[in-house]
Amino acid sequence: MAPVRLSALEPLLWGACAVVLAVLPFALSTFQVVQITVFLIFCLLAVSLDLSWGLAGLLSFGQAAFFGLGGYAYAILCANDETPGAALAAGIVAGGVAAGLLGYIAFYGRLSAMFLAVTTLVVTLILLQVLGSTADPSYHIGAAVLGGYNGMTNIPSLLPEPTPFFWTVGGLLFLLIVSGRLLMAAPFGRVLAAIRENERRVELLGYDARWHKLAIFALSGAIAGLAGALFASWGGFINPEVFSLAQSAQVVIWVLVGGRGSLYGAAIGAFLVQAMTQYLGSIGTAYTTLVLGALLVSFVLVMPNGLLPTFLRGLSSIGIRQR
Amino acid sequence: MSDASAPSSAFQNCTASAGPAGKTLLETRGLSKNFGGVKAVTDVDFRLGRGELRCLIGPNGAGKSTFFKMLSGQLPPTAGTILFDGSDITGEPPHRIARLGIGIKNQVPSVWDGLSVYEHFFIAAHRRLGARRAAAVADELLMKLGLATLARRDVGALAHGERQWVEIGMTMAQDAKLILLDEPTAGMATDEVERTVALLRDVNVSTSLIIVEHDMQFISMIAGIVTVFHQGRILIEATMENVLANPVVREVYLGAGRPGR
Amino acid sequence: MEYLIVTLIGVVFAIASLVLLALGLAIIYGMMGVINLAQGEFIMLGAYTVVLSSAHGLQLWVGMAMAPVVVGVVGLVVERCIIRFLYGRLLDTMLATWGLSLGLIAAVTLILGPSTEGVATPFGHVAIGGYAVSAYNLFVIAATGFLVALTWGVFNRTRFGLIARGAMQNADMVAALGIHPPTIYMMTFALGSALAGLAGAIMAPLTGVVPSLGLAFVAKVFITVTVGGAAIFSGTLGAGTLLGAIESAVSFISTPIYGQVAMLGCALVVLRFAPQGISGLWRRSG
Ligand SMILES: Nc1ncnc2c1ncn2[C@@H]1O[C@H](COP(=O)(O)OP(=O)(O)OP(=O)(O)O)[C@@H](O)[C@H]1O
Numbered sequence: 001m002a003p004v005r006l007s008a009l010e011p012l013l014w015g016a017c018a019v020v021l022a023v024l025p026f027a028l029s030t031f032q033v034v035q036i037t038v039f040l041i042f043c044l045l046a047v048s049l050d051l052s053w054g055l056a057g058l059l060s061f062g063q064a065a066f067f068g069l070g071g072y073a074y075a076i077l078c079a080n081d082e083t084p085g086a087a088l089a090a091g092i093v094a095g096g097v098a099a100g101l102l103g104y105i106a107f108y109g110r111l112s113a114m115f116l117a118v119t120t121l122v123v124t125l126i127l128l129q130v131l132g133s134t135a136d137p138s139y140h141i142g143a144a145v146l147g148g149y150n151g152m153t154n155i156p157s158l159l160p161e162p163t164p165f166f167w168t169v170g171g172l173l174f175l176l177i178v179s180g181r182l183l184m185a186a187p188f189g190r191v192l193a194a195i196r197e198n199e200r201r202v203e204l205l206g207y208d209a210r211w212h213k214l215a216i217f218a219l220s221g222a223i224a225g226l227a228g229a230l231f232a233s234w235g236g237f238i239n240p241e242v243f244s245l246a247q248s249a250q251v252v253i254w255v256l257v258g259g260r261g262s263l264y265g266a267a268i269g270a271f272l273v274q275a276m277t278q279y280l281g282s283i284g285t286a287y288t289t290l291v292l293g294a295l296l297v298s299f300v301l302v303m304p305n306g307l308l309p310t311f312l313r314g315l316s317s318i319g320i321r322q323r
Numbered sequence: 324m325s326d327a328s329a330p331s332s333a334f335q336n337c338t339a340s341a342g343p344a345g346k347t348l349l350e351t352r353g354l355s356k357n358f359g360g361v362k363a364v365t366d367v368d369f370r371l372g373r374g375e376l377r378c379l380i381g382p383n384g385a386g387k388s389t390f391f392k393m394l395s396g397q398l399p400p401t402a403g404t405i406l407f408d409g410s411d412i413t414g415e416p417p418h419r420i421a422r423l424g425i426g427i428k429n430q431v432p433s434v435w436d437g438l439s440v441y442e443h444f445f446i447a448a449h450r451r452l453g454a455r456r457a458a459a460v461a462d463e464l465l466m467k468l469g470l471a472t473l474a475r476r477d478v479g480a481l482a483h484g485e486r487q488w489v490e491i492g493m494t495m496a497q498d499a500k501l502i503l504l505d506e507p508t509a510g511m512a513t514d515e516v517e518r519t520v521a522l523l524r525d526v527n528v529s530t531s532l533i534i535v536e537h538d539m540q541f542i543s544m545i546a547g548i549v550t551v552f553h554q555g556r557i558l559i560e561a562t563m564e565n566v567l568a569n570p571v572v573r574e575v576y577l578g579a580g581r582p583g584r
Numbered sequence: 585m586e587y588l589i590v591t592l593i594g595v596v597f598a599i600a601s602l603v604l605l606a607l608g609l610a611i612i613y614g615m616m617g618v619i620n621l622a623q624g625e626f627i628m629l630g631a632y633t634v635v636l637s638s639a640h641g642l643q644l645w646v647g648m649a650m651a652p653v654v655v656g657v658v659g660l661v662v663e664r665c666i667i668r669f670l671y672g673r674l675l676d677t678m679l680a681t682w683g684l685s686l687g688l689i690a691a692v693t694l695i696l697g698p699s700t701e702g703v704a705t706p707f708g709h710v711a712i713g714g715y716a717v718s719a720y721n722l723f724v725i726a727a728t729g730f731l732v733a734l735t736w737g738v739f740n741r742t743r744f745g746l747i748a749r750g751a752m753q754n755a756d757m758v759a760a761l762g763i764h765p766p767t768i769y770m771m772t773f774a775l776g777s778a779l780a781g782l783a784g785a786i787m788a789p790l791t792g793v794v795p796s797l798g799l800a801f802v803a804k805v806f807i808t809v810t811v812g813g814a815a816i817f818s819g820t821l822g823a824g825t826l827l828g829a830i831e832s833a834v835s836f837i838s839t840p841i842y843g844q845v846a847m848l849g850c851a852l853v854v855l856r857f858a859p860q861g862i863s864g865l866w867r868r869s870g
């Protein structure tokens with residue numbers, strides 16, 4: 001596990017990141033700004049998974065489902081003439097409520113970690129089929145036509161100009177990582193880490209582990225929902241593809257590749273893998289899927305801690321202290 | 324008391340006078356636990372006074388750990404009731420029982436390998452106290468247990484004896500009314516055992532204790548009343564001298580297993 | 585009356601196909617405690633075996649006989665190259681087999697193309713009163729019954745089965761008998777894979793065969809296995825019956841997709857109250 005106690009250097013790192021995010025749009029073309037914006041949205045999604053998986057040990061295979069639900073909620077409210085701000089809030093609520101319901105069943109029913117993974121995966125697959133079956137115009141929510149596998153298009157953006165949108169997304173990611181790091185160092189975060197290590201021991205001290213897990217899982221789902229709403233706003237479209245197996249796997253791959261437990265690793269992983277998929281996507285989707293599958297297998301077998309923790313351990317082993 | 328086996332009822336009478344009186348903190352009535360066909364604990368009537376320090380001994384498989392797990396809510400009893408501090412806690416989940424004031428160290432060490440020693444004590448104390456006071460409790464415990472130099476170390480990297488102390492320390496940080504310790508000195512060197520005895524005497528000033536131990540030396544040092552478990556039942560309850568002098572106990576230990584290992 | 589019989593056959597078919605598809609994973613899960621997320625792709629490989637052998641002029645039955653062998657070998661290779669390094673790491677096993685699932689879909693797409701293949705459904709129809717029932721559906725029901733009985737026999741009446749069940753209870757004891765537990769796991773995984781391949785082969789004439797075929801089945805399969813719990817036969821049959829009946833009933837009054845939604849809803853309710861699956865309920869009371 002990566003060290004989670006905040007070191008004195010960390011605020012400096014945050015400052016540097018804030019500066020980079022602020023000035024980056026001036027150094028890039030509009031096209032690049034738009035590209036990086038979607039990468040940052042995926043970073044949000046990756047960090048949301050790391051909050052539940054890395055911190056509390058709760059691995060959801062359905063993070064893409066919370067993301068997709070957030071996106072659909074945003075699109076549906078926008079189509080019904082709500083303001084983008086209200087629609088964004090709806091996206092957060094949709095992701096959080098879905099995660100909360102699943103979390104309630106899993107944690108209060110005392111399902112094992114494996115069952116949580118299977119259940120979230122199955123829910124995702126079924127959402128894919130349900131939303132895919134809504135091609136008939138009779139499937140609509142108010143003025144929002146769901147559109148089956150074609151999905152919903154012409155979704156209005158939160159902010160039509162690319163640069164302010166970039167700053168909004170970048171600012172949200174920045175806030176998420178900073179507050180997530182503070183949460184991890186706070187008593188609540190320490191209890192979650194303890195639950196990850198040995199849940200029974202936590203309960204024997206008088207903590208209700210179920211409630212703690214539910215809280216972080218719902219929070220994680222809400223952030224995924226936020227990312228989904230931003231995604232729908234970014235591209236102006238959303239379709240059931242967000243619920244596909246490849247999408248769900250991708251979120252897990254980002255966090256696995258970057259490394260769990262520090263939030264930074266998740267963001268780095270999302271950025272790297274996404275840049276790679278982007279490149280491979282120009283060759284063909286099957287190649288992308290093949291490489292993603294190979295990444296998943298090989299990281300589990302060869303580098304289960306992911307890049308960042310392995311890299312930091314490497315540094316400390318050649319004499320550079322990592323705290 | 325209804326269906327106690329012959330030796331048990333014979334000895335239980337003489338224990339009534341041996342134990343210090345005082346108000347009852349913990350009482351079990353007819354407590355039993357079956358695992359399928361295995362009767363791990365059978366019809367145990369047990370009583371512990373406030374402020375008491377009790378040792379629990381018995382050969383391997385006598386049901387001591389199972390008894391502890393029922394008291395702490397880790398296993399639901401098959402039959403019987405558990406009364407603690409005036410309320411019926413039978414079948415309550417572990418976290419509720421812990422909140423009522425029972426702390427436990429299980430036989431199998433259970434700590435959080437990825438967390439520091441300090442964090443263990445802080446989390447244990449923070450359930451009840453605000454962050455600042457929990458931090459103060461944690462610091463105090465680090466000193467008291469002589470773990471201050473290891474405070475920031477991950478518990479996963481500690482030696483076995485140190486891990487045991489961390490777990491004992493957690494039950495202390497919790498500020499429980501009753502602490503259950505299942506083989507607290509297992510894997511400790513002699514000097515460590517002596518320190519543990521001193522520590523537990525100190526804890527006993529404010530807290531009741533039940534300690535499962537195989538180490539007869541430890542039990543002699545810690546004194547108090549000894550309850551002997553055998554085949555899931557209470558065989559005898561008496562002072563250590565009386566227990567050691569008892570022919571049935573000798574028989575049980577020589578016949579069915581040795582104390583210590 | 586005839587209508588009733590036809591409806592009943594429909595329900596039994598739904599149950600049978602569920603049990604057929606889930607049996608392989610139920611064995612892997614029940615014996616080894618791991619979930620193979622690539623199980624859907626093993627089903628897909630079985631179906632492709634039939635498609636390819638038919639395309640080469642072989643009889644349907646030959647393809648069906650080849651499918652479990654081909655997929656069993658694939659399972660064996662997967663176990664040797666991936667699974668065996670991950671025993672005791674349940675989530676990592678799931679992650680790795682998930683990667684395998686993606687890889688297999690992509691590899692088949694690249695090699696055989698993304699288009700839908702198919703084989704003709706044999707047997708035609710039988711008439712029940714004024715209704716026509718696909719005779720192949722009846723064959724699927726019979727084949728499932730036969731396979732369940734056969735695997736039950738393997739696990740309860742053969743030396744391998746006894747040892748395998750012993751390894752599940754207590755690996756050390758089996759090791760003390762001079763049998764290497766990893767060998768048992770390897771064979772169990774291969775057997776579970778072979779059954780998935782056979783299930784895919786049997787289902788092939790009823791569906792279009794595409795590289796993503798497994799995805800159409802895995803949701804159902806995972807639900808059935810998790811609801812069934814660790815008891816392979818009673819769990820799978822019980823869960824299959826419950827879920828298959830619900831699925832076909834809801835599918836009948838709405839669409840197959842809502843049938844799956846109902847299955848999922850039912851599964852979540854069952855798991856909320858019986859986290860070990862329904863066979864956990866029987867065990868607790870038994
Ligand atoms: N979870 C369980 N499932 C089945 N049987 C169990 C379980 N836990 C304990 N047992 C059985 O219950 C009996 C009592 O076990 P227990 O662990 O309580 O004994 P103990 O007195 O603590 O022994 P030791 O001195 O070895 O720690 C034993 O026969 C044991 O095998």
Ligand SMILES: [Mg+2]
Nearest residue numbers: 387388389430
């Ligand atoms: Mg014990």
